[in-house]
Amino acid sequence: MAELTYREAVAAGIAQELERDERVLFFGEDVAAAGGVFKTTVGLLEKFGPKRVRDCPISEQAIIGAAMGAAMTGLRPIAEIMFSDFLAVCWDMVANEIAKARYMSHGQIQLPLVIRTANGGGARFGAQHSQAVENWAMAIPGLKVVAPATPADVKGLIAAAVRDPDPVLVFEQKSLYAMKGEVPDGEHVDQLGTAKVLRQGKDCTIVALALMVHRALEAAEALEKEHGISCTVVDVRSLVPLDTQTILAEVAKTGRLVTVEENPRLCGWGAEIASIVADECFWDLDGPIMRITTPHVPLPSADQLEDNTIPSVARIVREIREKID
């Protein structure tokens, strides 16, 4: 085990796959010579050269379209969209073209490609550089969607995404880039479609994703120590495919479900999980399902405002106490 930051683990994941498979190439804006605006791809150009690690113009449609064309003709491209908000600029490519090509062509077209992007708030970037938009992708049939919360997971899930035969969007939470964590030595490949139980409790099951996983864990600690409420914490990790079996089993054990989402309220991923739980383990529930989300507003910029918009540890603790006490 080595201790890496989340950003170093991103580079390690890409490097591992570039090393392994010549069909893999990586491109995006400022990713090669500059090593990425978040320094997530430092050293890749030096190691793999300009044929495989490429700087692109500010042309999101061209970047994602090119990834699609390269993937359908035998390569396994990794494309970076600098901020996930910019996906809106190339959403035609993602939602209309990439997601549907296999289905419409009756399986003739394969698109083994990865789109990585810096997602989510906490960095005071304001409403156009801070959105958590993984739920946009989740709503489109034909896209796989992961949002890793730790350095080990980001490396392993990037590797799994590259090796997957379908298009995968990897949402990296930009406020986690500096976070450190243990990453297994040597080749590390995770599995899409698997949630992780990070903590087992008796009273309540908190289901969270990406940055919210860490806040949920901290809240669970406080709830246990200060209020005697014992919580399970599940890291969803993969929205599509969705590991409903793990989630349902953990909800059944505690009889309570709380989702903690960075998405604005309407149609956040937690709504789908709440619906599945209500359908399939209603009789195991001891109380109403609770969703803790960002309110349905664009994200404000100032630190006091942003901190009071995205679910905080204090808010998670308070809302769970109010419902469960």
Next chain:
Amino acid sequence: MKTTGKGRKAAVADDIGRETRLEIYRLQVELRYCEKRAYDLFLQNLVKGTSHLSLGQEAIAAAFGVAMRPDDWTFCTYRGHAHTLARGSSMTGVLGELMGRSCGLLAGKGGSMHLTDVERGVMGSYAIIGAHLPVAAGAALSAQYRGTEQVAVCFFGDGTTNIGAFHEALNFAAVWKLPVIFVCENNLYMEYTAIDTVTAVEHPAADRASAYGLESILVDGNDADEMYLTAVKYMNRARKGGGPALIEAKTYRHSGHSRADPGKYRPEGELEKWLERDPLKIYRERLLKFGFAEGTLGDIETEAMRKVEEATAAAKASPPPALDLIEKNVWADGGAAWRN
């Protein structure tokens, strides 16, 4: 510098080869007959949804169809029947897809606007304007990366030159010298609106080429020989690492934009004028002048009609797609499961 006049003279003078010329003629006739049949089937309510015909634009598809290598890639728009057939795709598969039958190229899952035949290098028909230009550039990147000397050819209409993806793709392809040929079929109308009323330059593609360091290429899209020579020239250049080309081929569609459009916005006499310049008429007269026998051309026409009849009968006889296709092929495992 425009290459128009020079190109046309060259087309007549150069020996394209008798076999090649016959093949170009045969393809044009097949595309014309099949497209007319698609319209008949629509009138019989056997073709549902929408369809966009290429009647009058056959020279471009046929010339490229003959000029391309079997492993080259075609990317087309929703007006893609002709380009798909020009790569040798099954007529039954095309008509069947338009009719929503299980024999369709996509088993009825794509429809008229999404014809795809990967085995024949038809990498899809794209129904969102401009989307396939970046995709074609990506395929070209793949060819360049693997050193295969394959070329991607991307066909689109004049309306596409005003959308962002067009400009992004041209810059992207030019800066990396990708082996991709962008072919603008300028048929004078974006959909219902005349292209010159909504575009700042006279030649919507050719006049934009210089912005990407590319040569301005304007050719007669109704002259199959000129199209063929242009295709060969720029594809050969692209194969050798010379980078992309943007070709504007001036043409005219004999029908409306889609099946819902009778084309009433066209000024009186315009269609008639262009019918005089019908690419099939031009080519047939030229072949006769070059000494091809009337009987040879007649045989090609008879055989093309026989193929269309055969394909129509086969498509009509084909059952509708099985309902289990609805949840097939979302993913590479063949299924549609999004959860465990």
